[in-house]
Amino acid sequence: MSSVLITGASRGIGRAIAVELAGRGHRVIATARHPRDLADVPADLRLPLDVTDQASVDEAVGAAGEVDVLVSNAGATVRAPLESVPIAELENLFQLNTFGALRVAQAVLPAMRERGSGRLVFVSSVQGRVVLPVIAPYGASKWALEAIAEGLALEAGHFGVKVSIVQPGAVSSGGAERAKAFFADDDPYLPLLRQVGALRGESVTPEEVATVVADTIEHPAPALRVPAGLPAEKLLRARKDAPDEIPFLPARLDW
Structure with missing residues (x-):
């Protein structure tokens, strides 16, 4: 069985991944900003780890011992039109969703490279391939994450490190409900916000995503991109088949 370090394991998808992997007999290293939540x-092992803080990352990886698999799951989202999203909030998203994921990957990669084996599993989103209105700040951070993950697959694959990107669609984890929103009372983009639920489509449970992550970890030759659930598969297929000349939307919008 593998030794698996999970970021953002205190709730939602991360917690479900810890439960699933522990049930399969893996050594689970659960991390979160606040260990009491674990x-x-x-x-x-339950360790404090803030992916936006280099010292925290170094301390957690040092305390974890050998890490065969990194599940990079920590993340957040916001709701805001790009015209008015506070740049500071966009920077925070990238620090957590994108730079934080790379920061932890950089910490575990040297040992994996020296051993000639290891796995990096990034929990992304269909929004790493599909842009949705008023969730585009989040999508931008995930598009960037997927570029980083693909680059790592090209670079570290030479040393025996396998990289996979798991892409859920809407997940009933409460993350969307916790998302900060930045809209004025008379915001012209409010009609789009009201339709976000329909655009996100049918949801899957955190446990369903966790099963996909665990199966990916245990697969001898995992794919680079792994849709998590039938709704994600359908949406990503539709995006692939759509022409690039016009913006893609998964559903009709009525203003």
């Missing part, structure tokens, strides 16, 4: 997460 008290009831099944894990061999």
